[in-house]
Amino acid sequence: MSSASRPPSPAAHGSHATGAPDIRLPLPLTSFIGREREIATVRGLLEQTRLLTLTGAGGSGKSRLALEVVRQVASEFPHGVGWVELAALSNPDLVPQQVAAALGLREEGGRSRIEALLEWLRDRSLLLVLDNCEHLVDACATLADTLLRGCPGLKVLATSREALAVAGERAWLVPPLSLPAAEPASARERAESEAVQLFVERAQAVLPTFELTDANAAAVAEICRRLDGIPLALELAAARVKVLSPEQIRDRLGDAFRLLTSGGRTALPRHRTLRAAIDWSYDLLEEPKQLLLQRLSVFSGGFTIEAAEAVCAGGPIESWEVLDLLAQLVDRSLVVMRLPRSAPCRMNCFTCPGVSAGSKEKSSPASPLTRGAATEVPFSKLDSPLHPTHPRPRLAQAQWFRGSRRA
Ligand SMILES: Nc1ncnc2c1ncn2[C@@H]1O[C@H](COP(=O)(O)OP(=O)(O)OP(=O)(O)O)[C@@H](O)[C@H]1O
Ligand SMILES: [Mg+2]
Numbered sequence: 001m002s003s004a005s006r007p008p009s010p011a012a013h014g015s016h017a018t019g020a021p022d023i024r025l026p027l028p029l030t031s032f033i034g035r036e037r038e039i040a041t042v043r044g045l046l047e048q049t050r051l052l053t054l055t056g057a058g059g060s061g062k063s064r065l066a067l068e069v070v071r072q073v074a075s076e077f078p079h080g081v082g083w084v085e086l087a088a089l090s091n092p093d094l095v096p097q098q099v100a101a102a103l104g105l106r107e108e109g110g111r112s113r114i115e116a117l118l119e120w121l122r123d124r125s126l127l128l129v130l131d132n133c134e135h136l137v138d139a140c141a142t143l144a145d146t147l148l149r150g151c152p153g154l155k156v157l158a159t160s161r162e163a164l165a166v167a168g169e170r171a172w173l174v175p176p177l178s179l180p181a182a183e184p185a186s187a188r189e190r191a192e193s194e195a196v197q198l199f200v201e202r203a204q205a206v207l208p209t210f211e212l213t214d215a216n217a218a219a220v221a222e223i224c225r226r227l228d229g230i231p232l233a234l235e236l237a238a239a240r241v242k243v244l245s246p247e248q249i250r251d252r253l254g255d256a257f258r259l260l261t262s263g264g265r266t267a268l269p270r271h272r273t274l275r276a277a278i279d280w281s282y283d284l285l286e287e288p289k290q291l292l293l294q295r296l297s298v299f300s301g302g303f304t305i306e307a308a309e310a311v312c313a314g315g316p317i318e319s320w321e322v323l324d325l326l327a328q329l330v331d332r333s334l335v336v337m338r339l340p341r342s343a344p345c346r347m348n349c350f351t352c353p354g355v356s357a358g359s360k361e362k363s364s365p366a367s368p369l370t371r372g373a374a375t376e377v378p379f380s381k382l383d384s385p386l387h388p389t390h391p392r393p394r395l396a397q398a399q400w401f402r403g404s405r406r407a
Pocket of ligand 2: 062063064131132159
C-alpha cells in the first residue's frame with residue numbers, strides 16, 4: 001500500500017485501535033455554575049447543524065459552556081470527540097497540524113495534513129471542537145469548510161469571539177450569566193442568580209470564610225449587574241475579596257480595568273486581567289475599528305447609532321462609515337445590541353472604557369474630540385449618557401469639537 005492511500009495511523013494512545021470512542025477533554029479545575037437552559041439550547045442546535053459556533057465577548061463563558069455540552073453529548077458520537085485548543089497557537093498555517101495532533105494522527109510523508117485529515121475523518125462520526133478560534137478565524141473557517149464538505153459524519157463545534165462565516169454555520173451568541181433583580185431582595189433570593197453564585201464560589205476559593213449575607217448581598221448583586229454577568233469579570237472581582245469588602249469592590253468598579261487584575265497564574269494569559277482579555281480582541285482589529293472603539297468610550301451605559309455617528313466620525317472615519325464599522329465590532333463581540341431591540345436600537349460597549357484607558361486615543365491627532373472648532377451639536381442632546389470618569393466628556397459637555405469632520 002502506498003503512503004498516499006494508507007490510512008494515517010493513530011498515535012500510541014490506542015483507543016482507536018480497539019474501536020472505542022476516543023474522548024479526551026480538558027479537565028477544568030473550578031466548579032461549573034448553572035447554564036442549564038443554554039446547555040439544552042446548544043445541544044438542540046448541535047442536532048440541527050454540522051457547524052455550530054459559540055460567539056461572544058472575551059470571558060463570556062464560550063469555552064466553558066462548550067466543554068459542558070461536549071461532556072454531555074460525547075457518547076453520542078461513535079468515534080468520539082476531538083478537542084483542539086487554539087488559544088496558544090499563533091501561526092494559522094499550523095491549524096491543520098494542531099487538529100491532527102489533537103486527533104492523535106501521526107505525521108506521514110507525501111501528503112498534506114488536510115488530505116490526511118480528510119481521509120481519516122471520511123468514514124467517522126466524530127465531533128471536532130475548535131476552541132478559541134478568533135485570532136485564526138480564516139484558517140479555522142477554511143479547514144472547517146473543507147472537512148465538513150468531505151466528511152459526512154463530522155460535526156464541528158467552534159468557540160470564537162467572531163463567527164467563522166462559513167456556509168451552513170449556525171452562530172450562537174452566548175448570553176451573560178443570569179443576574180439578580182434590581183429590587184430589594186434577601187441574600188437567599190439573590191443567590192438564585194448564576195452571577196451571584198459564581199461570585200460567591202470564587203470568593204470562597206480565596207477567602208473560605210466568605211459568605212453571602214443580607215448585609216453584603218446588595219453590594220454583590222450590584223457588582224454582578226455592573227459587570228454585565230460576564231464570568232471572567234466576576235471571577236476577577238471575586239478574587240478581590242481577599243483584601244476588599246464587596247462594598248469596597250462595588251465602589252471601585254468605576255475603574256474596573258485597574259481593579260480586575262488578579263487572575264491566577266495558571267489562567268490563560270489573556271484571562272489574567274480584564275484589560276488583557278480586551279486587548280486580545282483589540283489587537284486583532286484593523287485601525288479604523290480600533291479608533292472607533294476608542295471613541296465609543298465616551299459613552300456610558302449604551303448609545304444609539306445616531307449618537308455614535310455624531311460623536312465618533314472624524315479624521316479617517318467618515319460619518320457614513322460608522323454604521324458599517326459598528327456592525328463589524330458587533331461581529332467581533334466588542335459591541336453588543338441591547339435587548340429589547342426596540343426603536344431606536346441601542347448598543348452597549350462594556351469593554352470600551354478599558355480600551356481608552358491606554359494612551360492610544362489621547363495621542364490620536366485625528367480625534368474629533370481633541371482638535372477642531374466648536375460645533376453646533378451639544379452632547380446633552382445625544383440621548384446617550386457619557387462616561388462620568390472619562391476626561392473628554394467633561395471638556396466636551398461645554399464645547400463639542402468636531403472640526404476634523406469639516407477638514
Ligand atoms: N458557567 C460557568 N461556571 C463557572 N465558571 C465559568 C462559567 N462560565 C465561565 N466560567 C469561567 O469564566 C472564565 C472565562 O470563561 P471562558 O474561558 O469559557 O470564556 P471565553 O468566552 O471562552 O473567553 P475567550 O473569549 O477569552 O476565549 C473561565 O475561568 C471559566 O472557567
Ligand atoms: Mg474561550
